[in-house]
Amino acid sequence: MTTLDFDNTYARLPDRFFARVDPAIADAPTLIAVNGDLAGELxxxxxWLAGAEGLDFxxxxxxASGSEPIAxxxxxHQFxxxxxxxxxxxxxxxxExxxxxxxxxxxxxxxxGRTPFSRRGDGLAALGPVLREYLVSEAMAALGVPTTRSLAASLTGGKVQRERALPGAVLVRVAASHIRVGTFQFFAARQDNEGVRILADHVIARHYPxxxxxxxxxxxxxxxIVAAQADLIARWMLVGFIHGVMNTDNMSIAGETIDYGPCAFLxxxxxxxxxxxIDQHGRxxxxxxxxIALWDLARLAETLLPLLADDTDEAIAIAEVVLAEFQPIFEKAHGEGMIRKLGLLDRRDGDVELVRDMLAAMQRNRVDFTLFFRRLSDAVEPAPHEERVRELFIDxxxxxxxxxxxxxxxAQDGRASGAIKSGMDSVNPAYIPRxxxxxxxxxxAEQGDFAPFEELREVLARPFDARVAFAAYExxxxxxxxxxxTFCGT
Incomplete structure (x- = not known):
């Protein structure tokens, strides 16, 4: 096994932050995919990753030498x-x-495999959720949305029992960190203010120096953290992403999209x-x-109250002021993103109404979100491309x-049509992981055919670059x- 340069800071925190546990040994692993570009970044x-030693890893x-496995x-808060x-x-x-x-x-x-936190679960993953997370997380990265990444996926050689027996698989996930709003809640729920402080200091040193x-x-x-989350959610909305399970344990304090369970795109x-x-009431x-992101952030703020001020009322007032910053940051990021999607140079009076009216018309006519904006760039010149936009509408x-x-x-911007189209095509994807x-x-893949997986990987790696060979994916x-x-993997 090659030597990897681990530098593990989280494993140096007090023992109550984690449990030390080794992975289960896969029966007869086989490699599904290695993310070569991400491997190079790391x-x-x-x-090596694609070879026998890499597969073992x-x-x-x-x-690997230097690794200190922990859960x-x-x-x-779940729903x-x-x-x-x-x-x-x-x-x-x-x-790390x-x-x-x-x-x-x-x-x-x-x-x-199982950890001390598995409760009644088996700690395993079926092939389907592993492939979903691999494809969607890498698509999000290519779309410019902050996200965890997928370094590799492998079959374990064993079966996982869900509604039926399914192939087992393992995903290698890469993240800025795996610290969540729920991590702070773990200590706050135990009135462990020292634990909250240690965690906050660690997060400051690691993410927000x-x-x-x-x-x-x-x-x-x-x-x-509020600013990072406001920007992240705006980016989700601009590409039509639905996380599906925005529990506080699925919100990363690093501002990355994490935990791709029953996620989907509009x-x-x-x-x-x-x-x-599992979202029966549309929460x-x-x-x-x-x-919901703001609600989750309010739960984070609650855990930090003892650190914000000695007086509880003063701490609450500080938290409320900070939380009030979420909506303006989100609206600015989302509004500016919509302006770019529409090919406009800058934001002017009336643009909010223009966006609102356009989205309302799309909703009434059940217009495909991604396809509309991609075709709109072709319709900068009215004929003949506007007909391809019109055919998306019921009316x-x-x-x-x-x-x-x-x-x-x-017309108010006075820009050349070519510049408008190229700008729109750079932010409106041709391909999403539909x-x-x-x-x-x-x-x-469950039948042993990974060719569709490989082709979709290729398509999603360049989401803004329309290619004739992949026209069907649009x-x-x-x-x-x-x-x-869509379903969770547990």
Whole structure:
């Protein structure tokens, strides 16, 4: 086994922050995929990872020198109900490395067996959820959305029992860290204020060192996390991403998208869209995501109250001021993103109404979110491309009204059509990991055919670059292909 340069700071924290545990040994692992580009960023040799020693490492069969495997402790609000102990029930943090850009990155195995936090679970992962997370997380990275990454995936050679016996698999996940809002809640629920302080100091040192220089470091920490989350949720909304299970234990304090369970992307635009099979009441619907993110951040603020001020009322007042910053940051990021999607040069009076009216028309006509904006860039020149926009609408006259208002606004900027189109194509993807494509990949892989997975990986690696050979990947699902529910992997 080659020597890897681990530098493990989380494993140096007090023992109550984690449990030391080794991964389960896979029966007969085989490699599914290695992310060569990410491997290079991390300083790994992709060839080594794809070889026999690399397979032992990514499947958890062999613990690399310097690795200190741990399962981290956390709590969380799940669909609004607080659970005081959750923790890594099917994931093991191997350690931390410094990448080629000097960034500290966690290396974690997901689906690597039971831990002390598994409760009644088996700690394993089925092939389908591993492929979903691999594809969607890497698509999000290519779309420019902060996210955990997927370094490798392997089959264990064993079976996982869910509704039926499924192939077992392990994902190697890379993150800025795996610290969550729920990690803070774990200590706060035990009235362990010292644990909260140690964790906050660790997060400041690792993620927000500028907060250490502030007059009130913990207030600056909360402000930084609020700003990071507001920007992240805006980015989700701009590409039509639905996380599906925004529990506090699934919110990273590093501002990355984490835990791709029943996630999905919009087809027809509707803020009420829900795919997650466990979200029975639409708590985490597409349009609710900004509100829920703020709710989760309020739970984080509650854990930090003892650090914000000695007087509780004063601490609450400080937290409320910081939390009030979320909505303006989100609205600015989302508004500026929509302006770019529409090919406008800058934000002017009336643009908020233009966006609102356009989205409302899309909702009434069940217009595909991704396809609309991609085709809109072609319609900068009215003929003949506007017909491809009109055909997305149930009522084409509503398309005419939307196009007319948009063109009138474009005229105010006075830019050349070529510049407008190229700018729009750089932010409006041709390809997203559409739900029906992911399901088709999973079904094929469960039968031993990974060719659809490899092709979809290739498509999603360059989401803004339309290619004739992959034109079919731009289109929404047919009625018989439509995915109406997505599922967690547990």
């Amino acid at each position: 300083g790994f040799d992709p060839g 990514v499947s958890g069969r062999v613990i 981290t402790a956390y709590a969380g 609004g109900n607080f659970v005081p102990q959750l923790g890594d029930g099917r994931a093991i943090l191997l350690g 490395i410094i990448d080629r850009q000097g960034r500290r990155r966690d290396i974690q195995l997901k689906g690597s 500028e907060a250490a220089e502030a007059d009130q470091p913990y207030r600056a920490l909360l402000r930084a 087809d027809a635009y509707d803020p009420a869209t829900v795919f997650s099979s 985490y619907a597409f349009g609710n995501q900004p509100r 084409p006259t509503e398309a005419d009204q939307a196009l007319g208002a948009w063109r009138a606004r474009l 739900n029906h494509r992911i399901e088709a990949v999973i079904q094929a 289109t929404p699902p047919g009625e018989h292909e439509r995915v109406r529910a």
